[in-house]
Amino acid sequence: MREETRAARQDQIEQAAYAVLEEKGYAATSMLAIAKRARASNETLYNWYGDKTGLFRALVMRNADTVRSLLEDSLASGAPPLETLRVLGPQLLTLLISPRAVQLNRAAAADPTGELGAVIAERGRESVAPLIGEVLVRAKAEGLIEFEEVGDAIGLYLDLLVGDLQIRRVIGRQPPLDEAAIAARAERALQRFLRLSRQ
Structure with missing residues (x-):
């Protein structure tokens, strides 16, 4: 074929x-x-x-491909870490609150086996977060931010960017955000992260 x-x-x-x-x-x-x-x-x-798990693993991976590729390309090219975060924020937020991500998360919440939730965790956050960590480590090495534990820094960045927005989308309490609102939220999150990481 x-x-x-x-x-x-x-x-x-x-x-x-x-x-x-x-x-x-x-x-x-x-x-x-x-x-x-x-x-x-x-x-x-x-x-x-x-099998079915393999198919849904492929769906989750495809959903996260753009974000993962952006991070991998930025790390390979040595792009400025803060510029990488500036570009990453809107794309990651768009991914996490997209209709497909909402659908996958709703299904995972209703899956009594926990199988789909495990796939989402494995191929979603667990594959993207380490790449974000590498970007943050580079930013620290360049004296742009300060932190003790990279895991804490990743968590802070994601909390500021996403907060409870994804879960509110999943439970139907948050309407979709347009491109401008996503960009504004991502920039606010980055600026707050930088302020907190420089204290």
């Missing part, structure tokens, strides 16, 4: 997975139901993703 054809089929399968997830919840979502919705063979899904 040609690469572009496979990419298009994967996109159809993943859209179908979100649709079935919304209708049935994670526990009741099956590979067969997703295959039928995508008009794909069950065998194709198992060949490409392994």
Whole structure:
């Protein structure tokens, strides 16, 4: 199968997975139901993703790809750490409150097995946070910020950026933010983080 054809089929399968997830919840979502919705063979899904956990792991990874790539590219190129944080903030916040992220988190909250929540943690925060940590360590090395424990610094930055916004989106108490509101919140979070990290 040609690469572009496979990419298009994967996109159809993943859209179908979100649709079935919304209708049935994670526990009741099956590979067969997703295959039928995508008009794909069950065998194709198992060949490409392994199992349901593998498919949803791929969804979470794809959801976080832009942010992870930005951090990896910035670290590889030696980009100024504060500029990396300035660009990262809006993209990370957009990711975390996106309709797909909200849908995945709602499904994880309703999943009695805890399986989807584990996948989200593994492929979401647990893969992105260490990269944020590397950016913060570079900022510290350049004398731009100060902290004792990198984990505390990561937590402070994410708390300022996200706070309870994601959970309020998940429970339906926060309407979507537009691009300007996201950019403004991300810049405020960065400035507060810098003030607190220079005290």
